[in-house]
Amino acid sequence: MTRRAGMTDVARLAGVSHQTVSRVINGHPSVRDSTRERVLAAMAELQYRPNRLARALVTARSGLLGVVTSGSARYGPMSTLLAIEETARGSDYAVHVRAVRPGAESDPESLAELLEAALAELDTQAVEAAVVIAPRVSVVEGLDGIVSRAPLVLVAAGVEPTERFDVVAVDQAAGARAVTRHLIDLGHERIGHLAGPRDWFDARERARGWREELATAGLTPAGEWEGDWTADAGYQLGLELAREPDRPTAIVASNDQMALGLLRAFGEEGVRVPEDISVTGFDDIEGTGYFRPPLTTVRQDFEALARLVMGRVLAAVERAAEHDDGRSAPRSPGAAPTTMPELVIRASTAPPPH
Structure with missing residues (x-):
């Protein structure tokens, strides 16, 4: 049986040290771009996959991202979820999804309990951050007063970030x-x-x-x-x-x-x-x-939206790492970052009739 490539094999092929490979895997900023590209190319050639458990023991990070969704099958929320899952994998995060029961949005008390339960469950799994796909007003209102160990990032249009959660959206x-x-x-x-x-x-x-x-x-x-x-x-x-x-x-x-x-x-x-x-x-x-x-x-552009989400997730994780209690450091509220949609002109529009 062929032996799976290890970190030492990657280091040898890339011509770098074992420690440099580790820094690349863990996203350390001190690695030069050219070196990082060489290491990533070696990882791809050897089909090397980092051991998530081993990395967690060394870095005290789980590599897990929680996503809470309202369970809506509508195009926007579902496309957002799929894009976040794909982008998270590209950032070497595994995604745990928790769906709130469809229809719960109509009962504020029930919705708040379900959201709290979903976030609490993700906390027990030691997710590094939690993304809440919040298409409806009731979902954001349901988060009021809920405390989460993990930093929160909301996907919600027209919502301002607060010290409790970050926000990204399509404009x-x-x-x-x-x-x-x-x-x-x-x-x-x-x-x-x-x-x-x-x-x-x-x-x-x-x-x-x-x-x-x-x-x-x-x-x-x-x-x-x-x-x-x-x-x-x-x-x-x-x-x-x-x-x-x-x-x-x-x-x-x-x-x-x-x-x-x-x-x-x-x-x-x-x-x-x-x-x-x-x-x-x-x-x-x-x-x-x-x-x-x-x-x-x-x-x-849901792929661009997902990249924004992961950027805010990684920033929140870094802020949390700076605090001994593991909670995200307070952030300065400001405008939510957005992606710009694209107009697609086809044959259903023309000048008005005379």
């Missing part, structure tokens, strides 16, 4: 502003918005971006409706609007599924998209380029 408002500006540049002056549920941070921020961009252009909203993220919500609104002669010339939908429902309803009622009305979405889910017509939408 949802910027994405909505970009797609609204696109419609304004095409000549639209009567632009409506099909929003997501008001207790979702993403929905709030996207609605805010739409309103702000209209205000910047000196335009008045041409209607705002609240949906539930489903295609049926868009379909029902589309049927109503199709029968209104004074309907908006463009609709900004807060996600692609609701935009799909709008397209279906308009098609059934003989309202042409984009000749009679333009429709946009948000998320760029798989298949939006094959809608009829292909959907203009906003693409979120």
Whole structure:
């Protein structure tokens, strides 16, 4: 049986000391970039994988990252979770996921208990930090008063960091502003918005971006409706609007599924998209380029978001290491770092009808 490569083998191939390999594995900043690259290349060639238990004994670090999610199967939270798992592995962290029971968000007391239990369980597993994917307002409210040994990083749009937790997000408002500006540049002056549920941070921020961009252009909203993220919500609104002669010339939908429902309803009622009305979405889910017509939408960079998350996690872990009790040192609250979404223009938008 072939012997698995060890740290000594990596050191020999890279032409460095055993201690240098150890510093690279543990992310020590004193290693030169050229040396680090040589060591990483040797690790890849030998298919060397550090022994997590041995590293924990030497560094007093577990190499574990906890992630708490509300269990939502919606596109944004699920894509965020998958990207964080992938990025964490690239940073040599194992991820322990704890999902809060779907539907618990409607019961604040129950939600707070479930969040506390999830974080307490992660604490017993000695995670170095915990990431909370918080798409809904109730999740952040449920964290109020909960004490966690591990530093907390929240993924939540429009939430300000505090001394208790750090925050990262996609700039949802910027994405909505970009797609609204696109419609304004095409000549639209009567632009409506099909929003997501008001207790979702993403929905709030996207609605805010739409309103702000209209205000910047000196335009008045041409209607705002609240949906539930489903295609049926868009379909029902589309049927109503199709029968209104004074309907908006463009609709900004807060996600692609609701935009799909709008397209279906308009098609059934003989309202042409984009000749009679333009429709946009948000998320760029798989298949939006094959809608009829292909959907203009906003693409979120979940890989960039996950890199931001890991950057804040590593910073929090370093702050915690500086304190004897292992807790994260108080941080100076400031603006949450964000990633910028990308406008994807397709055939569902055009100048307004004359």
